[in-house]
Amino acid sequence: MNFRTFAAFVGPSVFMMLLFIAYPLISVFMQSFYITQPIYETVEIETCTPGFLTQTCITEQVSQPKLDEHGEIITQTEYVGLQSYRNVLEPERAWRAISNGEWNVLSTINFWKALRFTLTFTLITLPLVIGCGLGISVLINNAARAIRGPVIFVSLLPFIITPVIGVLSINWLFRGDGILTAMLETWLNRDIALFAQAWTIEILMMVYRVWHVAPFAAIVFYAGLQTVNQDSLESAVIDGATRWQRMKYIVIPHLMPLIIFVSMIHLMDSYRVFEEIVGFSSQGYVISLQWLTYDFLVPDQAGNRSISRASASAMLTMIGVVILLIFPLRRTWRDHKGGH
Amino acid sequence: MKLKSLFMAGAMSLAAGGAWADCAFENDVPLKSLSAGFEAWKAVTDAMAECGNFSASLDQEFREKQPEAFAADPALYQIGGVSNATLVPLLNAGTIRPVDDLVEKYGQNLLPNQLIKVDGKTMAIAMMVNAQHLMYRSDVLADLGIEEPKSYDDVLAAAAKIKEAGVMEYPIGATFKTGWNLGQEFVNMYLGEGGEFFGEGNMPTINNDQGVAALEMMKAMTEYMDPEYLVSDSTYVQQQFQQGKIAMANLWASRAAAMNDEAESQVVGKVTMAAAPMGSVAPATTVWWDGVVFATNMSDEEADAAFRVALEGMDEDMVRANNDAAVWLSPAYSAGELAAGAAASAEAGAKAYPASGPMGIMHTALGNGLADYLTGAKDAQTTLADIEADYTTAAKEAGLISN
Numbered sequence: 001m002n003f004r005t006f007a008a009f010v011g012p013s014v015f016m017m018l019l020f021i022a023y024p025l026i027s028v029f030m031q032s033f034y035i036t037q038p039i040y041e042t043v044e045i046e047t048c049t050p051g052f053l054t055q056t057c058i059t060e061q062v063s064q065p066k067l068d069e070h071g072e073i074i075t076q077t078e079y080v081g082l083q084s085y086r087n088v089l090e091p092e093r094a095w096r097a098i099s100n101g102e103w104n105v106l107s108t109i110n111f112w113k114a115l116r117f118t119l120t121f122t123l124i125t126l127p128l129v130i131g132c133g134l135g136i137s138v139l140i141n142n143a144a145r146a147i148r149g150p151v152i153f154v155s156l157l158p159f160i161i162t163p164v165i166g167v168l169s170i171n172w173l174f175r176g177d178g179i180l181t182a183m184l185e186t187w188l189n190r191d192i193a194l195f196a197q198a199w200t201i202e203i204l205m206m207v208y209r210v211w212h213v214a215p216f217a218a219i220v221f222y223a224g225l226q227t228v229n230q231d232s233l234e235s236a237v238i239d240g241a242t243r244w245q246r247m248k249y250i251v252i253p254h255l256m257p258l259i260i261f262v263s264m265i266h267l268m269d270s271y272r273v274f275e276e277i278v279g280f281s282s283q284g285y286v287i288s289l290q291w292l293t294y295d296f297l298v299p300d301q302a303g304n305r306s307i308s309r310a311s312a313s314a315m316l317t318m319i320g321v322v323i324l325l326i327f328p329l330r331r332t333w334r335d336h337k338g339g340h
Numbered sequence: 341m342k343l344k345s346l347f348m349a350g351a352m353s354l355a356a357g358g359a360w361a362d363c364a365f366e367n368d369v370p371l372k373s374l375s376a377g378f379e380a381w382k383a384v385t386d387a388m389a390e391c392g393n394f395s396a397s398l399d400q401e402f403r404e405k406q407p408e409a410f411a412a413d414p415a416l417y418q419i420g421g422v423s424n425a426t427l428v429p430l431l432n433a434g435t436i437r438p439v440d441d442l443v444e445k446y447g448q449n450l451l452p453n454q455l456i457k458v459d460g461k462t463m464a465i466a467m468m469v470n471a472q473h474l475m476y477r478s479d480v481l482a483d484l485g486i487e488e489p490k491s492y493d494d495v496l497a498a499a500a501k502i503k504e505a506g507v508m509e510y511p512i513g514a515t516f517k518t519g520w521n522l523g524q525e526f527v528n529m530y531l532g533e534g535g536e537f538f539g540e541g542n543m544p545t546i547n548n549d550q551g552v553a554a555l556e557m558m559k560a561m562t563e564y565m566d567p568e569y570l571v572s573d574s575t576y577v578q579q580q581f582q583q584g585k586i587a588m589a590n591l592w593a594s595r596a597a598a599m600n601d602e603a604e605s606q607v608v609g610k611v612t613m614a615a616a617p618m619g620s621v622a623p624a625t626t627v628w629w630d631g632v633v634f635a636t637n638m639s640d641e642e643a644d645a646a647f648r649v650a651l652e653g654m655d656e657d658m659v660r661a662n663n664d665a666a667v668w669l670s671p672a673y674s675a676g677e678l679a680a681g682a683a684a685s686a687e688a689g690a691k692a693y694p695a696s697g698p699m700g701i702m703h704t705a706l707g708n709g710l711a712d713y714l715t716g717a718k719d720a721q722t723t724l725a726d727i728e729a730d731y732t733t734a735a736k737e738a739g740l741i742s743n
Contacts, residue, residue: 037739038432048457049424049692050466050629050669055453056692063542063697063740064432071434071636087733108717108726110708176568176576191509196567198715284518284570284711295708301520302700303407303429304738 025318032084032311036077038065084312088292111313114289115320121206121288122270122324128210129266130259133217138247140218141225152219159215167279170208198285205276205286213269217262224258225251257335260328267324272317289317363391363652369645371395373632374402374409375421378594380468380630380666388419388653402426410435415635418646423630425695425703427456427464432697436633438463442647449655454669456631466631467654468666470594471616471690472515472528473625473681477587478612480507491618492529492557495588499564502587512561513577513589516569516714523707528590528626529554531691532619542698542740544731547724553620555713555720562714570711582606590616590625593682597664600678613681615688623685626693629669698740705731 040063048057065073090109097106106112136155143151158166173180174194185192194200228251236246252259274290277283283291296310370393375381377398385396399405402421407429409416415435422430430436438461443450447465456464474489481488481498484505489495495512502511515521530537535550562569566580578595580586582605598604599611616625632650634643656672667679675683705727713723735741 035737037737040739045459046457047459048455049627050453050456050469055455055457057457058692067434073433084737087737104717108712175571176566193567195571196569281517281519281571283708284522285715299404299407299429300700300704301403301425301428302695302697303403303432304697304701304734304740306734306737308737309733 028311028314031307032315033079033081034077035080035084035308036075038073038075040064041066080308084308085316087309088312088316110287110292111289111316114287114292117202117286118271118273118288118290118320121202121209121273122267125206125209125213125270126263126266128206129213129217130262132210132214133221133262134252134255136214136218137221137225140222152222155218156215158211159213159219161212163212163275164279166212167208167275170204171280174204195280195282201280201282201285205273205280205282208276209270209273213266217266220258220262221255224255228254257332260332264325264328267328268321271321271324289313289320293317362387362657365391365648365652367391367393367645367649369393369642371419371642371646371649372417373397373419373421373650374399374406374417375419375632376400376402376423376630380594380662380668381421383658383662383665384421384467384653387655387658388649391649391652394649403429406430407433407435410635410637413637414639415637418635418638418642419650420633420635421630422464422633423470423628424693425628425700427633428695428697428700430633431458431463435636436463437636437643439465439634439643439647442644446648446651449651449671451669451671454631456629464631464633465650465654466629466669468630468668469682469686470592470628470630470667471625471682471685472524472590472592473616473623473685474614475581475589475591475596475599475611475681476614477584477607477610479610480511480587483507488612488614489588489617490615492561492624495617496560496564498588499561503564508585508587510564510566510585511587512564513572513580513586513591514561514565514569515572515574515577515591516558516562516565517573517576518570518711519707520703521573521707522570522710523703523705524626525558525590526554526706526710527693527703528616528624529557529619531626531694532617532622532624534619534621537694537702538698541742542735544702544728544735546702547721547728550620551724552720555710555723558710559714570714581611593667593679594665596678596681613678613684615681615684616690618688623688623690625685625690627686627690628693630666697738698735701734701738701740702731705734 042061043064044059045062045064046057046059048055050056068074088111090111093109094106094112097103097109107116140148140151140155172178175181181192181194194204232250233246236250241249272290273288274294277286277288277291293310293313296306296313299305372395373385373388374397375385377400381398385398388394389396397417403426406420406422406426410420410430411433420430420436440462443455443462450465454466455462456466474495476489480502484501484507486498486501487494489498499511502508514525516525530546530550533550533553535548535554536545539545566572574592574595577586577589577591578598581589581591581599582601584606593613596613600608602608616623618624632653634646634650638646654668654670656670659668659670659672663674664676664678667673667675667682709723709727709730712718712726713720718726732741
């Protein structure tokens, strides 16, 4: 293909990527170094609000943003360097907690609390997703041809359900006297409150995530299973290899590139864990990095929002994903080089 | 009721054709409103629609849309529904207009306390007030010979008795859901103790004895609450009441009618509305109002029509038809037993919610930070100090505290 044709084919998507991925990213990156704020003046104002029969009037000092001649709020933008990152990371507090060995103090600082959960969540669900995915794919592969279609369909169902809906259903099944909690209570004959401490919520979140993502891993692995060299398998059987040995020495090495692929996708996805926090309304116990960014962005009743800290927190999340991806990427790179 | 809402829906869809119902005039200026979506707003906007040429957006996320929508020129909505807190961003941005001239022209039937005045100018027309106050199961308390609780100590004592008698395992309900709800509970308690949120230059002043007292009382209550209290919002508490699981709660007046809703409630007629429990200084509650505002960025003709339509929305017919949906500010409102709690709280000196820019940030910081104390991760002073630090960071970023 000559360069012209190549450019004509690739051009539009490169343009789209620049516009919709690169530009917002750079914009967020820039915003994390600046703070834009209205200029306030303090004025004394009398405000009257309704009581029941009479009005209550109070006179007080309030901060009011200055308006320009068009009635727009005057704002100023200031370069603050890494201040927003410092506000998110709270390094002094974190360092004090670490050097005193007070891990419980460290885990009450928002960013570190979120990082702790996000990492545990990501690293615990990863092997479970791979394991369950492999299991389901082998199961599908061994199912009789006649029922294979329905089996694939049923095992894919959890992946099709919209995440927020899935989380909410789990929430309602277990919340308060939800059906499943009530069942557990009669079975164990004791009162159970699954949403009253952090660890039970975290387990529910992980179970949900594995349930949701395992089908995706399974379908990818199932595709890989179709290309396993049947001759090697047969000779292994003749050599007296057990089912487990065949799996370990032939099937898994063959699937390795796919396992790395699924791991990378899962690392990226679960590091941005968010739906679970919102759906379980678990902010009191457990928060994630993505939720932290969201919380900075949501305006409060008076309309304030923390754009700069949200940008900084978003950049930190991205850096975290990149660091996590270095390990599987290095492996792929080595394999790639080794192959030539 | 069903027939009526059907008819109103019909009226709305035919509005453009000029089919209007109980409206004193025929509105020929196209008007739109954006407000919260609870029952009272539905009643008011339905009544506005009777005038024709009007469409209402009832949206739970209205507060995120309103500032931008009103800043547009021309404004995307002519009429806005706000509460004392959501008024602040509109007021700050100057996107709502004073309506003194219109009040003079059309507002003869308005009560003087409906006029929300800021710096002498009428900026909003209030239609209802709302407050959290004590609701309790009169039958349960009477059976055990317990008097109506007047303070939170009484509430705790009553809860202990109910639990001891084995009537209920968790007699207290409260809106302790992390975030806005939990922040609001602290605001109630802290104001009840006579605390001040801010000092000179918007600096926070909550780390004091009153703050600690408020926190300790909240913690003491959780002993008698369902252990999943950090996910319990107003609807959840309402349902706990309706299902007979709790005996006492400091709940919103707007939820009172649901206790006697035969379709949902198993405790019809058994829930009494009383004043909010007293703190050391004032009742532990805050008074809120809801009302309408009018955009700056519209023509005077539109403003004229919008004002008249809005008044139609909160006229006496509407109030009579929906008497129990809210504590209305209207001469036609007959304050029944359901409003007794809110009225008694006000009489005992309940304060208005101290809405302001800094308070918005403080409320968020409280809502996010208090859970650490209730779960036992931090002690009271550390919690309050951390909330102050969190507030200071956010307020500096917003420009409310100078560096």
